[in-house]
Amino acid sequence: MPLADDIRALRDRVLSDLNSAYDYYTDTKIAWDIVRQVIATGHTFSIRNMTTQTVTTQMDLGNKSRAYVAERLAEATFQQFVSLLENFVFDLLRLWLMAHPQSLSGKKIDFRAVLDAPDKDAITSLVVGKELNEILYERPKGWFDYLENKVHLGCPDPDEIDRIAEAKASRDVLVHNCGIASKTYESKAGTLARYKEGQRIDISEHYQRETWELIRKVVMDLSNAAIGKAQ
Amino acid sequence: MTDAATKQRLRVSADEAAGPYILVPVVQLDDVRGLLDDRSIGYWVEENAISLDGAPEIAVVNLGRGGDAATVQALLDSVR
Numbered sequence: 001m002p003l004a005d006d007i008r009a010l011r012d013r014v015l016s017d018l019n020s021a022y023d024y025y026t027d028t029k030i031a032w033d034i035v036r037q038v039i040a041t042g043h044t045f046s047i048r049n050m051t052t053q054t055v056t057t058q059m060d061l062g063n064k065s066r067a068y069v070a071e072r073l074a075e076a077t078f079q080q081f082v083s084l085l086e087n088f089v090f091d092l093l094r095l096w097l098m099a100h101p102q103s104l105s106g107k108k109i110d111f112r113a114v115l116d117a118p119d120k121d122a123i124t125s126l127v128v129g130k131e132l133n134e135i136l137y138e139r140p141k142g143w144f145d146y147l148e149n150k151v152h153l154g155c156p157d158p159d160e161i162d163r164i165a166e167a168k169a170s171r172d173v174l175v176h177n178c179g180i181a182s183k184t185y186e187s188k189a190g191t192l193a194r195y196k197e198g199q200r201i202d203i204s205e206h207y208q209r210e211t212w213e214l215i216r217k218v219v220m221d222l223s224n225a226a227i228g229k230a231q
Numbered sequence: 232m233t234d235a236a237t238k239q240r241l242r243v244s245a246d247e248a249a250g251p252y253i254l255v256p257v258v259q260l261d262d263v264r265g266l267l268d269d270r271s272i273g274y275w276v277e278e279n280a281i282s283l284d285g286a287p288e289i290a291v292v293n294l295g296r297g298g299d300a301a302t303v304q305a306l307l308d309s310v311r
Contacts, residue, residue, distance in 0.1 A: 045283045050257075050276070050290070 003099040004230040011223035014088045022212055025077040032065045074203045075174055082171040085215045089143050090132055096151055097128045103150055140165045153225040156218045166192040167211045173201055232310045235259055236287045243304040251300035257288040
């Protein structure tokens with residue numbers, strides 16, 4: 001498949017996955033709203049865990065439901081949005097570098113890897129994979145600088161990169177530090193840091209929605225610019 | 232097999248994403264498990280049994296994405 005078609009397919013898949021993740025958030029929220037309405041209209045229920053024999057009543061579940069939506073659901077889907085962006089950036093880079101491997105012509109690999117490879121594509125794939133593994137551990141600004149250096153797409157703009165850096169820093173805090181901001185968060189988030197060291201970070205619905213919109217825009221802009229270059 | 236709670240036929244419900252499933256009153260769970268086990272049909276039972284408005288507890292038996300709803304329905308229908 002020509003490179004432009006590959007990028008188009010990647011864009012469509014990631015946008016669909018982003019929509020699906022957002023639908024999961026709203027559908028789950030609706031389901032909890034219905035549960036609360038059922039409780040409010042006087043219905044009762046009990047849920048017995050057949051393994052632990054723990055019984056949860058409508059009162060227990062109703063009390064938990066708001067925190068489930070406001071904290072856990074929003075945090076889980078927010079993390080998914082950021083992961084989708086991260087995968088997209090590296091899939092786009094992989095597609096581009098596989099189609100234009102000349103830019104990596106100065107890279108060195110073990111001769112053993114060349115001997116073991118079935119063909120030139122396998123060697124290229126090995127070099128590209130190694131290159132991307134090194135970029136993966138950089139901060140988002142490093143990813144986008146690398147992308148700009150290789151592909152010259154002119155996007156995202158610096159403000160968008162800063163916002164993505166803050167979102168990625170928030171995601172890292174949720175995954176690696178129990179949601180408590182650290183000095184590392186402050187450093188990664190830069191001037192857009194929303195919290196100080198020791199504070200519990202919050203993924204409000206407004207912030208989650210804005211991040212989703214930003215990621216959609218960045219995926220669209222990068223894809224469309226790359227398709228234009230590839231044609 | 233008749234649903235002890237509704238007195239209706241116990242039905243296998245379709246779910247394209249997660250595969251077919253059966254809502255089974257907990258009092259009949261062992262009977263359904265026995266039928267499936269005898270035919271070596273794969274399944275798993277959700278941990279939580281739910282009772283609405285004081286009605287009998289209902290458990291969910293999942294047949295998995297590759298579950299054969301028609302075969303299991305025929306099996307359930309073959310039992311009184």
